[in-house]
Amino acid sequence: MKILVTGGAGFIGSHLSEKYVEEGHTVLCLDNLMNGNLVNIRHLLNKRNFKLIIGDVRDIDLLEKLMRGVDVVLHLAAQIHVDRSIIEPKLTYEINVLGTQNVLEVSRMYDVKRVVFTSSSEVYGSAKYVPMDEKHPLDAPHPYGASKIAADRMCHAYAKTYGMDVVIVRPFNIFGPKQKDSGYGGAISIFVKRVLRGTPPIIYGDGKQSRDYTYIKDAVRAFDSVVKYEGEIEGPINFGTGxxxxxxxxxxxxxxxxxxxxxxxxxxxxxxxxxxxxxxxDYSKAKRLFGWEPKYRLEEGLMEFIDWYRNYKSEEWSKPA
Ligand SMILES: NC(=O)c1ccc[n+]([C@@H]2O[C@H](COP(=O)([O-])OP(=O)(O)OC[C@H]3O[C@@H](n4cnc5c(N)ncnc54)[C@H](O)[C@@H]3O)[C@@H](O)[C@H]2O)c1
Structure with missing residues (x-):
């Protein structure tokens, strides 16, 4: 297969790029390095079946040049941070909504077999009931969530209107090696970095807000189930642990x-x-369709991540490639 991974130098995208390069597929990795890190994919740069394109999903001409012969698009490129979306709602809209629109349009032009769009659990807003299934109301209170709703619904519209195979995945929080540990990073990687350096984790508010964390290896298996599933996939799919x-x-x-x-x-x-x-x-739809279930308990994932963080030369990882 020829796979285009947008956001392929980021946390999740780099794990997916690595997986498909190892399986022998051709991987085009498109990233503008806004939040990604070349170090995440440095080991892939000399592989014949891997190509890095430093560019932007807002550039439709570039997408047109890349899309010929692509079988699957894994669309992960996004402005991912809620806080930044509050400061920069327009930028968030342009990348997350218009960028997705570009990906859909060019995928339609080139008859891409399957587009996998990474939506987010943040589209739901705070739980009105638990566990939250895919029918939970979409009530995101911030621009990041709103941009994901718009892109998610545009994917739905392209699937319905043009008969395209567009799969919408709604991961809950994901953590693991290579997630950014500063600035616009994940809470777990930032906490681990701070604690290992002897500084306290910083909690916003009372600390009673809660999240459902999936370890990256389970998340990669979930994405892969979607890529390789041979039937039609109707409607969005949650990934999480319950x-x-x-x-x-x-x-x-x-x-x-x-x-x-x-x-x-x-x-x-x-x-x-x-x-x-x-x-x-509520991940029962993923379980029913693909037999997917998370294998890692939170503590196991955390231990593996902390070991990675300790052993990996994190200084080397943190500095630019
Ligand atoms: N990590 C999570 O917990 C989580 C949960 C739910 C959904 N998601 C979604 O999964 C996707 C990947 O998230 P991640 O955690 O790996 O984040 P990430 O920031 O590490 O990866 C996103 C990548 O997209 C790139 N990018 C941003 N704007 C771009 C643009 N205009 N053109 C090209 N590349 C661009 C960034 O440089 C980065 O490498 C995102 O769409 C995010 O919204 C993540």
């Missing part, structure tokens, strides 16, 4: 697993605007 953890408890668990209990206490600061209170996945 269990949430409050952020305060998560911070304390990380302190314990890093062996810093009694030495470090989380610090609370002002709550973030528009932060969603609770997200818990």
């Amino acid at each position: 269990k949430d953890i409050e952020i305060e408890k998560l911070a304390r668990l990380i302190i314990k697993l890093c062996g810093k209990e009694g030495e470090i206490e989380p610090v609370h600061v002002e709550p973030r605007p528009s932060e969603v209170r609770r997200l818990v996945a």
Whole structure:
């Protein structure tokens, strides 16, 4: 297969690029490096079946040049951060909505066999019931979630109107190696970095907000089930574990697993605007369709990640390639 991975130098995209390069597929990795890191894909750069294109999904001419002969598009490129979407809603809209529109349009032009769009659990807003299935109302309170709703619904419209095979996946939170540990990164990678350096994790608000965390290896299997599923896939699909953890408890668990209990206490600061209170996945549709289930318990994933973080020369990882 020829696979275009947008956002392929980012956290999830780099794991997917690696998987498909190892399987012998041809991988085109498109990334503008806004939040990605070349180090994530450096080991792939000398592979014959891997090509990095530093470019932007807002550039439709570039997409047209790349799309010929592509079988599958894994569309992950996005402005992913809620806080940044509040500061820069227009940028978020342009990348997440218009960028997705470009990907859909050019995929239609070139008869791409399957487009997999990475939506997000953030489209739902705070849980009105748990676990949250795909029929949960879409009630995102922030521009990031709203942009994902718009793109998600545009994917639905392209599938219905043009008969395209567009699969919408709605992952809950994902964590693991290569997730950015600073700035616009993930809470777990930022907490682990801080705790291992002997600094306290910073919690916004009371810490009772909760998230459902899937380990990256389980997430990659979930994406792969979608890519390789031979039947038609109707409607969006959640990936998650069905269990949430409050952020305060998560911070304390990380302190314990890093062996810093009694030495470090989380610090609370002002709550973030528009932060969603609770997200818990009902992943029964993914289980029914693909037999997919998460294999990692949260602690197992955290231990593996902490080991990676400790052993990996994180300084080398953090500096530009
Ligand atoms: N990580 C999670 O917990 C999570 C959960 C749900 C959904 N998602 C979605 O999964 C996707 C990947 O997320 P991630 O955590 O790997 O984030 P990430 O920021 O590591 O990856 C996104 C990549 O897209 C690139 N990018 C941004 N704008 C671009 C543009 N205009 N053109 C080309 N490339 C661009 C970034 O440089 C980055 O490498 C995103 O769409 C995100 O919304 C992530």
